[in-house]
Amino acid sequence: xxxxxxGATVKAADRAHVFHSxxxxxxxxxxxxxxxxxxxxxxxxxxxxxxFASQLVNTNIGHQHPKVVAAVQEQAAKLCTLAPGFAVDVxxxxxxxxxxxxxxxxxxxxxxxxxxxxxxxAVRMARLHTGRQKVLSTYRSYHGATAAAINLTGDPRxxxxxxxSAGVVHFWGPFLYRSPFHATTEAEECERALAHLxxxxxxxxxxxxxxxxxxxxxxxxGIMTPPPGYLAGVRELCDRYGIVFILDEVMSGFGRTGxxxxxxxxxxxxxxxxxAKGVNSGxxxxxxxxxxxxxxxxxxxxxxxxGLTYSGHPLACAAAVATINTMAQEGIVENAAxxxxxxxxxxxxxxxxxxxxxxxxxxxxTFWAVELVRDKETREPLxxxxxxxxxxxxxxxxxxxxxxxxxxxxxxxxxxxxxPPCNVTDAEAKEGLALLDAALTVADRHTTGA
Numbered sequence: 001x002x003x004x005x006x007g008a009t010v011k012a013a014d015r016a017h018v019f020h021s022x023x024x025x026x027x028x029x030x031x032x033x034x035x036x037x038x039x040x041x042x043x044x045x046x047x048x049x050x051x052f053a054s055q056l057v058n059t060n061i062g063h064q065h066p067k068v069v070a071a072v073q074e075q076a077a078k079l080c081t082l083a084p085g086f087a088v089d090v091x092x093x094x095x096x097x098x099x100x101x102x103x104x105x106x107x108x109x110x111x112x113x114x115x116x117x118x119x120x121x122a123v124r125m126a127r128l129h130t131g132r133q134k135v136l137s138t139y140r141s142y143h144g145a146t147a148a149a150i151n152l153t154g155d156p157r158x159x160x161x162x163x164x165s166a167g168v169v170h171f172w173g174p175f176l177y178r179s180p181f182h183a184t185t186e187a188e189e190c191e192r193a194l195a196h197l198x199x200x201x202x203x204x205x206x207x208x209x210x211x212x213x214x215x216x217x218x219x220x221x222g223i224m225t226p227p228p229g230y231l232a233g234v235r236e237l238c239d240r241y242g243i244v245f246i247l248d249e250v251m252s253g254f255g256r257t258g259x260x261x262x263x264x265x266x267x268x269x270x271x272x273x274x275x276a277k278g279v280n281s282g283x284x285x286x287x288x289x290x291x292x293x294x295x296x297x298x299x300x301x302x303x304x305x306x307g308l309t310y311s312g313h314p315l316a317c318a319a320a321v322a323t324i325n326t327m328a329q330e331g332i333v334e335n336a337a338x339x340x341x342x343x344x345x346x347x348x349x350x351x352x353x354x355x356x357x358x359x360x361x362x363x364x365x366t367f368w369a370v371e372l373v374r375d376k377e378t379r380e381p382l383x384x385x386x387x388x389x390x391x392x393x394x395x396x397x398x399x400x401x402x403x404x405x406x407x408x409x410x411x412x413x414x415x416x417x418x419x420p421p422c423n424v425t426d427a428e429a430k431e432g433l434a435l436l437d438a439a440l441t442v443a444d445r446h447t448t449g450a
Contacts, residue, residue: 007032007044021145022157036063039421039428041408049403052420052432053410057219057251057367058277061323061332062421068283071322075315084111084311094317097324098279098290101260104269106290110304111312115250115276116144118287119213121306122272123148125291126211126244128305129298134204136197136212138173140221143213143248152213155221156386171200173214175224177360177371178379186227194233206241211272216262219251220412223362223369231268238271244295245270250287254278255327255422258337258365265364271295278422280319285310327422336365336422343426344368344418347433357382357443368418370436372398375448381414382446394446401442407435 010032020028034044039062042048054060061068075090082088095109110125112118123135137143141154150158151166172180174193181192201209212234218224231247238245247270252262256278259265263273272295276287310316327333340363348361348368359373372382372395383395395411402409402416410417420432 005044007034010044038062038064039424047406049406049408050420050428050432050435051408052402052418052436053408054366054419054421055282056277057256057410057417057419058282060255060278060422061281061326062423065281065323065326067326068281068319068322071318072283072315075318079314081310082314083309084307088312088314088317090314090317090321091312094312094320094324097321098275098288101324102273102290103261103263103267105293106269106271106273107293108291108296110289110291111317112276112287112289112308113285113310113313113316114144114287115248115274116146116149116287117308118250118274118276118289119143119149119152119246119248120146122246122274122289123152123211123213124306125272125289125295125298125304126246129295130210130242130244132208132210133167134169134209135167136169136171136200136204136209138214138218139170140173140175140224141215141218141248142220143215144250169200169204169209171197173218173224174227174230175222176227177224177362187229190227190230190233193227193230194237197234198237201237201241201243206243209241209243211244211246212238213246213248215248215250215252217252217257217364217367219367222371222412222415223367223417225362225364226266228266231263231266235268235270244272246272246274248274250274250276251278252367254324255333255336256365256367256419258333258340260333278323280316280323283319283323284313284316286313286316286320330423332423335424339424339426339429340365340368343429344433347430348418351433351437351440355437355440355444356447357440363418366418366420366422366424370416370418372414372416372443374446380448382443383414385413387413394443397446398439398443401439402435405435405438407432407439409436409439 033041098109099107137152139154143149143152150161151168154170174189176189183189247263249261253275271292273290280286352358352361357372360371374380383392399411410419
């Protein structure tokens, strides 16, 4: 007889055996989740949460979409697994559907298990293609937690694993609200950020640089949409010096910004795109690299020295085929664009007007950040950079208030991100904004003069 499953038994087994990422193991209390559907998930006590985090910004079509679940079940009955060296119908179809949506001639797809591995392989391709070693990436970025990817990362998660010898050079990307260039307009920020990058290249020696990697729209680091002209300017610098331009679309790709790829907002074509997360809403782990014709040609007769046992796993590819087809059939990318423009953007702007703790809201599609501050005039963050313990108390209180009301937020440093599924309904988005409105009163208590 199967023992009765409860939240307590699930949590006890977790605490006994599961080692959690990014956590001090003795200090965490994971929620035991019983089920999920659409934009919601719930625990064993019947507490229901509106998933304004899309888990880790990856359930782009929500939880348990029946078409994707059915596709995985059908593939499992047909062929569960096969080595990467074989041609498999579902793998080929997933690659075709992705290539159809990438900009330019990025028509070859190398499959990985997730985003960090995609970045690892993109950087390896760039280094082999150019014969150079250095890679430039921005501060305020996240590219993954494997060896090369964590060194490329520009936030504090890099620090414990930073070897300072991985051939990585960091530079400042554009971020007008906290401009490192003392800019007052988007045009100034763009011009000065590009000048800074050009100077960095000059002093590093552009002939030594294999690649520049950017998140098209930085995700975890703050959803900072680049100013008009910036990505095109980076493309021009890369072309000038024969540098491979890599856009990391692991979080921003597959509908999240209201386009299939965020790069489409600025009509920029990189040499490589890394993807994962939304490609199949995380139903089965999958990531990859979309490769330009020139870089693919490098490995036409020269073996590419990289691979993974589960590259292009049939179950993952079946989930990707179903996800992409469903997004097209149900207008999910268009829904993300519309909800962002008509509901989330205006709703957040209204919250910013009323709450002293909201310094700025920014984003597009279903990809928004709310910058929380102690003082709107000075823009002092609600908590210090990389705060922990008592220093992080205001954000911890805000997060607890969200969860107590039934809203599951995505919180990082002094920000909360509004990143519901791309097929979120207007009613669900408005419900989430109302719950956020109430939780912001907690943050307001920590502002100047509160």
